[in-house]
Amino acid sequence: MKLSAFAAAAAFACLVQPAQAFTLFSANGTIAEITPTVDAFRDALGDLNAPEPVNVDGGRRQINWDAAPDGISDPNFFPGDFFNFPAAPRARGIEFSTPGDGFMLSSTAASLEPVNFGQGGSGISPFSVERVFSPIGSPIVDVNFFNPAEPDSPAVTTGLGVVFVDVEGTTSSMEFFDINGDSLLKETVPFGDDGSFSFLGAAFDSAVVASVRIVSGDLQLLADGSLNSQSGDFVVMDDFIFGEPTQVPLPAAGWLLLAGIGGLAAVRRRRAAA
Secondary structure (H helix, E strand, O other), X not given: OOOOHHHHHHHHHHHHOOOOOEEEEEEEEOHHHHHHHHHHHHHHHOOEOOOOOOOOOOOEEEEOOOOOOHHHOOOOOEOOOOOEOOOOOOEOOEEEEOXXXXXXXXXXXXXXXXXXXXXXXXXXXXXXXXXXEEEEXXXXXXXXXXXXXXXXXXXXXXXXXXXXXXXXXXXXXXXEEOOOOOEEEEEEOOOOOOOOEEEEEEEEOOOOEOEEEEEOEOOOEOOOOOEOOOOOOEOEEEEEEEEOOEEOOOOHHHHHHHHHHHHHHHHHHHHHHO
């Protein structure tokens, strides 16, 4: 049986999981009003790293969606693993999944497709011009982190912050989890008036965040740009800002276990060859 480093790390992590300190960043208002909080979160994570398939000590990566090609934008679906790829500029070390039908980026005006999923009159406009992001068929987005240099290797990060658009109620939230799947923090996204912008982010003192569940309102965008209901809170997202993904460390006990498994396998190979 093959035992991965991640599995061993997860198996032993429960032995060394102290309470995790963090700083919360939260704001609602116009673009100008939330920008200082967004910038403070960026500063807390560190310098922006290039989207290269390399490991960097500290800093942050981010996605603003705006350079994405039309081929993966409305009316086409956006692949959730697009930014977990071993080549620039897609090497960000992040993947998205949903219990719904997938994801969609809004179109650009130049594409001649309806912008903002055809919901532009419903308070939707971008924080950073000009695309926004939404799950399809569900308001839930699960975010997982991976080593930018090794896309198959799970990673942890110091935090994630997201810009939300048109949050008008208390149904939007972010919940942060460690490598064991234990909740580190759950917070409601700040809300305000129609068309306002919200930001929520948490910066932890060390790289402990393995995944984040985002709930964006309680209305579901459908693949044709319509909504599944006429009442509720339809919320989309723009910039994702996150700490440099760091490969999940293996505790010393895990290395001893792997060494023992490796030694046993070597003995078996020698016996088989005799």
